[in-house]
Amino acid sequence: MFARKSHREYLLVWLMLLPALAIFMLFRIIPLLWNGVLSFQFWSPTKPAEFAGLYHYEEMFLYDDVFWEALVNTFKYMLTAPIAIILALLLALLVNSRIRGRGIYRTIIFLSYPLMVVAVGIIWRWLFDQRVGLINFSLRSFGLIDEPIAFLESFATALPSVIAAAIWQIVGFFMIILLTGLQSIPQNLYEAASIDGASRWSQFWRITLPLLRPSLFLCFVIGIIASFTSFDLIYVMTGGGPGHATELLITYVYKTAFTLTQFDYAGALTIVMFLLFVGIALIGNLLAGGDAGRVDIAD
Amino acid sequence: MHRYPRWPIHLILVIVSFVMLVPFYWVIKTSITGENIFNYPPSLWPVDPQPFFYVDAWYAIPFPRFFLNSVIVAGMAIVANLIINAAAGFALTKSFPGKRWMILLLLACMMIPFHATIIPAYLITAQLGLLNTHLGLALPAFSHIICIFLFKASFDAIPPSLIQAAKIDGVPEWQILLKIMLPLAKPAVATNIILSFIWSWNDFLWPLIIVRDVEMQTLPLGLSTFLAYFEDTTGSLYAFCVMVLAPGLLVFFLAQKQFIEGLTSGARKG
Numbered sequence: 001m002f003a004r005k006s007h008r009e010y011l012l013v014w015l016m017l018l019p020a021l022a023i024f025m026l027f028r029i030i031p032l033l034w035n036g037v038l039s040f041q042f043w044s045p046t047k048p049a050e051f052a053g054l055y056h057y058e059e060m061f062l063y064d065d066v067f068w069e070a071l072v073n074t075f076k077y078m079l080t081a082p083i084a085i086i087l088a089l090l091l092a093l094l095v096n097s098r099i100r101g102r103g104i105y106r107t108i109i110f111l112s113y114p115l116m117v118v119a120v121g122i123i124w125r126w127l128f129d130q131r132v133g134l135i136n137f138s139l140r141s142f143g144l145i146d147e148p149i150a151f152l153e154s155f156a157t158a159l160p161s162v163i164a165a166a167i168w169q170i171v172g173f174f175m176i177i178l179l180t181g182l183q184s185i186p187q188n189l190y191e192a193a194s195i196d197g198a199s200r201w202s203q204f205w206r207i208t209l210p211l212l213r214p215s216l217f218l219c220f221v222i223g224i225i226a227s228f229t230s231f232d233l234i235y236v237m238t239g240g241g242p243g244h245a246t247e248l249l250i251t252y253v254y255k256t257a258f259t260l261t262q263f264d265y266a267g268a269l270t271i272v273m274f275l276l277f278v279g280i281a282l283i284g285n286l287l288a289g290g291d292a293g294r295v296d297i298a299d
Numbered sequence: 300m301h302r303y304p305r306w307p308i309h310l311i312l313v314i315v316s317f318v319m320l321v322p323f324y325w326v327i328k329t330s331i332t333g334e335n336i337f338n339y340p341p342s343l344w345p346v347d348p349q350p351f352f353y354v355d356a357w358y359a360i361p362f363p364r365f366f367l368n369s370v371i372v373a374g375m376a377i378v379a380n381l382i383i384n385a386a387a388g389f390a391l392t393k394s395f396p397g398k399r400w401m402i403l404l405l406l407a408c409m410m411i412p413f414h415a416t417i418i419p420a421y422l423i424t425a426q427l428g429l430l431n432t433h434l435g436l437a438l439p440a441f442s443h444i445i446c447i448f449l450f451k452a453s454f455d456a457i458p459p460s461l462i463q464a465a466k467i468d469g470v471p472e473w474q475i476l477l478k479i480m481l482p483l484a485k486p487a488v489a490t491n492i493i494l495s496f497i498w499s500w501n502d503f504l505w506p507l508i509i510v511r512d513v514e515m516q517t518l519p520l521g522l523s524t525f526l527a528y529f530e531d532t533t534g535s536l537y538a539f540c541v542m543v544l545a546p547g548l549l550v551f552f553l554a555q556k557q558f559i560e561g562l563t564s565g566a567r568k569g
Contacts, residue, residue, distance in 0.1 A: 016390035019383045020442045027439040028408045031416035094308050108316045114551050116501045118519040119540045123326045132341050229414045232503040250414050257418045266418055274415040
């Protein structure tokens with residue numbers, strides 16, 4: 001009797017877990033394994049699979065210049081994180097001070113984050129426009145440049161311009177995360193430090209910054225993830241061009257799979273991208289003291 | 300408390316706010332004046348404003364159709380997330396054999412970004428015959444792992460005596476979940492709704508991959524197609540932008556507090 005009852009309870013538990021499990025099987029685990037299989041095959045939707053060994057990986061690492069360019073660009077794109085974090089930290093300190101209207105400042109600075117990235121890309125294309133863009137117009141009006149700059153069309157400025165737009169969108173979000181971190185620091189630490197005669201400068205370095213480490217790290221992880229997932233912004237603003245100057249790994253995977261229909265090669269690219277992602281996440285986790293992004297799983 | 304001048308702080312924050320708001324102003328200005336690439340120098344103020352470009356965007360593209368598609372897909376994602384995540388979160392509050400493995404599996408899945416699954420996900424969706432359908436658009440977003448853990452955490456915080464009392468009264472399990480636990484987990488419900496809405500509403504890559512017909516396009520996809528085909532019809536493009544951004548901003552202003560809290564807790568998504 002007792003055993004039957006608990007059997008029924010287990011059945012209920014698994015029934016409730018089943019839909020979620022099915023979704024993650026179908027769209028996380030099986031795709032990841034399938035990518036692995038694809039990367040060792042010659043395969044396209046019209047012809048049967050054939051074992052390829054390391055052919056795709058050899059092709060990628062030895063002969064594919066675009067892959068290397070996309071890889072380097074992905075690392076460059078990660079610069080978004082430290083720049084945005086420094087700006088966000090300054091802003092968080094400012095909007096955390098006791099000034100009037102700080103709620104309004106917070107809202108305004110955060111406002112860009114929930115926007116649809118496709119629309120953000122279109123807006124920034126227009127601002128960066130060579131002929132009539134607001135940025136070129138302002139620079140020329142102030143006499144800073146003589147000739148308009150083709151921000152998104154020249155090799156030197158395309159990637160920094162996209163990064164600028166990415167920073168504009170994410171800085172408010174980082175500010176809110178850091179603000180939450182600042183507000184969780186006990187005030188009496190500062191009072192004790194003041195009594196001991198510590199300057200505001202050393203209070204910042206000795207109290208604020210160390211205690212802010214988890215929040216800073218969370219921002220950093222989000223920034224790193226963004227460099228692997230910023231497809232929308234690149235697609236709309238530059239399409240990866242000029243040449244491949246703004247090609248990221250994710251845009252290259254998309255093009256290889258869905259424009260060139262080389263699913264097998266794109267699978268190998270995805271595996272490299274994924275391993276890189278996991279590697280960086282693990283290293284970051286170690287540096288942060290091993291508890292970043294922890295989810296409470298205590299029973 | 301501390302004696303230092305406030306005006307430099309205000310000065311910096313006003314400048315930053317200005318930089319954050321200028322793009323909004325510029326897109327709204329362009330959407331009502333229709334200045335295009337031949338208008339140099341651009342005027343800083345809206346000259347001769349008119350609503351023509353909104354009307355044009357509304358009729359030139361099937362805006363109502365795109366909007367409907369986005370609403371259907373987001374609606375499906377929200378409902379599915381609430382049901383699936385609440386059930387899974389509830390199951391995880393109980394002890395059962397294999398629970399640790401289950402949690403480890405979910406945590407491992409969080410490490411797989413959706414972007415690293417697009418090719419097989421496309422092939423699977425094709426096998427299921429769901430390319431170019433609303434269900435196919437919404438299905439991969441039917442459950443977010445972070446939301447399962449949010450539900451588990453708020454269910455765990457409910458005093459066990461409350462549930463024990465209900466059990467003694469003979470209330471069946473599913474009614475305990477519906478009538479007692481869910482009403483006590485309102486913040487988790489709100490976060491679930493907001494996150495599944497915003498992730499579905501703004502999603503671009505997945506619709507780009509599986510949608511073939513204009514009729515099935517969602518708003519972000521419609522916007523990018525419009526950009527590709529009508530680059531010179533500037534006023535209408537930016538009117539379209541404003542119409543696409545307005546609903547998201549409206550939701551943001553209506554539930555600003557929950558929105559910010561939700562996005563902050565959702566940031567841990569892998």
